Amino acid sequence: MREISLDRLRTLVSIADHGSFAEAARLLHLAPPTVSLHIAELEARVGAPLLTRKRGQVRPTAIGQALVERARRLLIDASQALDDVHRQVQGLSGRVRLGASTGAIAHLLPQALETLRRDHPGIDVHVAVLTSQETLSGLRQGTLDVGLIAMPQPPVAGLRIQAWRRDPVMAFIPAHWSAPARVTPRWLAQQPLILNDASTRLSRQTMEWFAAAGVHPEPRIELNYNDAIKSLVAAGYGAALLPHEAAAPEPGPRVAMRPLRPALWRQLGIAHRSGDIEQATRHVLDVLRGMAAQ
Numbered sequence: 304m305r306e307i308s309l310d311r312l313r314t315l316v317s318i319a320d321h322g323s324f325a326e327a328a329r330l331l332h333l334a335p336p337t338v339s340l341h342i343a344e345l346e347a348r349v350g351a352p353l354l355t356r357k358r359g360q361v362r363p364t365a366i367g368q369a370l371v372e373r374a375r376r377l378l379i380d381a382s383q384a385l386d387d388v389h390r391q392v393q394g395l396s397g398r399v400r401l402g403a404s405t406g407a408i409a410h411l412l413p414q415a416l417e418t419l420r421r422d423h424p425g426i427d428v429h430v431a432v433l434t435s436q437e438t439l440s441g442l443r444q445g446t447l448d449v450g451l452i453a454m455p456q457p458p459v460a461g462l463r464i465q466a467w468r469r470d471p472v473m474a475f476i477p478a479h480w481s482a483p484a485r486v487t488p489r490w491l492a493q494q495p496l497i498l499n500d501a502s503t504r505l506s507r508q509t510m511e512w513f514a515a516a517g518v519h520p521e522p523r524i525e526l527n528y529n530d531a532i533k534s535l536v537a538a539g540y541g542a543a544l545l546p547h548e549a550a551a552p553e554p555g556p557r558v559a560m561r562p563l564r565p566a567l568w569r570q571l572g573i574a575h576r577s578g579d580i581e582q583a584t585r586h587v588l589d590v591l592r593g594m595a596a597q
Contacts, residue, residue, distance in 0.1 A: 312374035314341040396425030397583030402438035403451035453504035454570040472567040485564040488516035495541035500525035
């Protein structure tokens with residue numbers, strides 16, 4: 304069954320509004336025979352007359368008026384849909400799906416979201432808390448647009464992965480402890496520890512840091528939520544190894560931070576699909592890249 308085109312409905316509405324085939328043709332920049340053809344096609348499709356002519360005035364029939372009312376709503380919806388899509392093409396609005404670990408979400412991502420809210424308020428960022436491998440899988444499958452992932456990562460077909468940030472890993476220690484100016488693996492291994500669980504790259508990095516010094520500590524507890532870890536440190540439950548961004552707030556008076564010897568770094572990258580990128584996604588990427596040196 305052939306569908307009714309919006310052009311035919313627009314012609315009908317224009318005739319109903321102005322009471323004239325000729326005026327509708329002028330306003331729509333159509334030839335008068337084209338206007339007549341549009342109405343003839345609509346009437347054939349509906350199976351009933353849509354317009355009447357009395358005393359030189361063209362008016363809708365009862366059936367015609369019902370169709371005119373529906374047509375107005377359809378034309379408004381179609382116009383709104385095109386406006387919405389046009390705004391997305393321009394990057395004024397749109398939805399961007401972003402995957403990130405809890406480490407990135409704790410401090411870095413809120414900074415980016417605040418900048419986006421200020422500079423691009425029409426962009427809606429949906430955040431999923433995922434491991435790096437889950438994020439890369441989501442990007443490959445098309446369920447995510449941007450990912451913040453632990454580095455390094457091997458190349459992935461169809462994805463672009465680039466280095467983003469390099470932040471120092473620090474020892475977070477209860478402030479009442481007596482700790483050296485620079486914390487070594489051997490000293491820290493003798494303390495009660497709160498570490499990230501084995502599913503994270505940070506956990507693997509820290510265990511390699513300990514292993515290089517010939518120690519293999521057993522943590523009291525393993526968590527993935529940095530704020531929870533810091534709260535436990537503040538309560539005196541143990542020490543932790545966590546990344547610290549330059550612009551991040553200090554952890555509070557009950558927690559002391561110490562650099563490590565040897566130094567350890569948390570590296571993050573940005574990943575997205577190769578090829579054409581929607582403008583809203585470009586805006587998100589630009590804001591994130593602007594944070595690289597902060």
